Amino acid sequence: MHSLVNFKFRRLLILLSISLPIYAQAKPISNLPINELGKIPIITYHKIGETDTEYSRSREGFRKDLIYFIENKFHFLSLDEFTSGNIQAPKGSIPILLTFDDSSISQFEMDKNGKILPTSGIGIIESLKKKYPYFKPKGVFFVTPGAKSPNDLFGQKEFKKAKLDYLLANGYDIENHTLWHANLKKYSSKIEEQIVQCEQFVQKFLPNHKMTSLALPFGIYPNESERPRLLKGSYKGQSYKNINIFDYSNRFSFVPEHKDFDAMHIRRIHANEAGIKRMLVEIQKPGIAFVSDGNPSTITIPKSSLGLLRKKSINKKILSY
Ligand SMILES: [Zn+2]
Numbered sequence: 001m002h003s004l005v006n007f008k009f010r011r012l013l014i015l016l017s018i019s020l021p022i023y024a025q026a027k028p029i030s031n032l033p034i035n036e037l038g039k040i041p042i043i044t045y046h047k048i049g050e051t052d053t054e055y056s057r058s059r060e061g062f063r064k065d066l067i068y069f070i071e072n073k074f075h076f077l078s079l080d081e082f083t084s085g086n087i088q089a090p091k092g093s094i095p096i097l098l099t100f101d102d103s104s105i106s107q108f109e110m111d112k113n114g115k116i117l118p119t120s121g122i123g124i125i126e127s128l129k130k131k132y133p134y135f136k137p138k139g140v141f142f143v144t145p146g147a148k149s150p151n152d153l154f155g156q157k158e159f160k161k162a163k164l165d166y167l168l169a170n171g172y173d174i175e176n177h178t179l180w181h182a183n184l185k186k187y188s189s190k191i192e193e194q195i196v197q198c199e200q201f202v203q204k205f206l207p208n209h210k211m212t213s214l215a216l217p218f219g220i221y222p223n224e225s226e227r228p229r230l231l232k233g234s235y236k237g238q239s240y241k242n243i244n245i246f247d248y249s250n251r252f253s254f255v256p257e258h259k260d261f262d263a264m265h266i267r268r269i270h271a272n273e274a275g276i277k278r279m280l281v282e283i284q285k286p287g288i289a290f291v292s293d294g295n296p297s298t299i300t301i302p303k304s305s306l307g308l309l310r311k312k313s314i315n316k317k318i319l320s321y
Helices: 002-019 059-071 079-084 121-131 157-169 188-203 273-282 303-308
Strands: 042-045 047-049 056-058 095-101 140-143 173-176 213-215 232-235 238-241 244-246 298-301 317-320
Touching: 042 273, 047 059, 056 059, 056 273, 059 121, 059 273, 079 095, 079 173, 140 213, 157 173, 173 188, 173 213, 188 232, 188 238, 298 303, 303 317
Parallel strands: 042 095, 047 056, 095 140, 140 173, 213 244, 298 317
Antiparallel strands: 232 238
């Protein structure tokens, strides 16, 4: 009898754990040791839509992701903060970099009067800013302005400039995902053209806007010998320099001070339901995440991590414990 009850109880637990949403399982994050050579989640959203699929996060899921990050005091990074290593995260917080690929209307939609629709990604973020006044959202939009509508710089021809202005004014970054989402292995002859024309399209609306980062469409790299062309080149007289190349390998990113950081392969996590779920389990294991010491001019790490510092000079004081 006793074992039958146990059996039933265990079955109930299993059923519950299958049907519970991911946030009922993800524990709040607390008391992770300071570790400034830990890894950073750079997470990649595509469509923000009705349902959860590989390339779509449901609106409700997106909202819950953000609430989890806000309530657990994650620090939202700007691109510059990440690449400069000058991270302004409060003590004990985990930095996170949000990225949004493919510039679809689902990420940013306006009504006919130019008001942000609350159902779009930016609309959801705006509503959370009201609910959590200390929430300072940042993130990178990797755009494909020459793609088919509605991935052509958020659809809505009449509002393209207003949307780009809004993004810059609100602290977001607008970066390169090629003109029309080209597989740069297949179209390696067009690397320069795809990079320059993406930037030029955005410059029609923001004449002084320079792009310095590229997220590879499909996460696909051209052959090794072609890769330097991702970093530097020119097309019809317009030149470019990319300091960061982002992949889509579903792994946590190293920080620039880590010896294994590679600006040609900056790792990003899939921000679909499964990717977020896995990330939230991983991040709570001690020693995985970057946890800030609250002081941008020092790098605080466990003694056992001293060998992981990059060799080149670092303009910061190293504190080990
Ligand atoms: Zn893409």
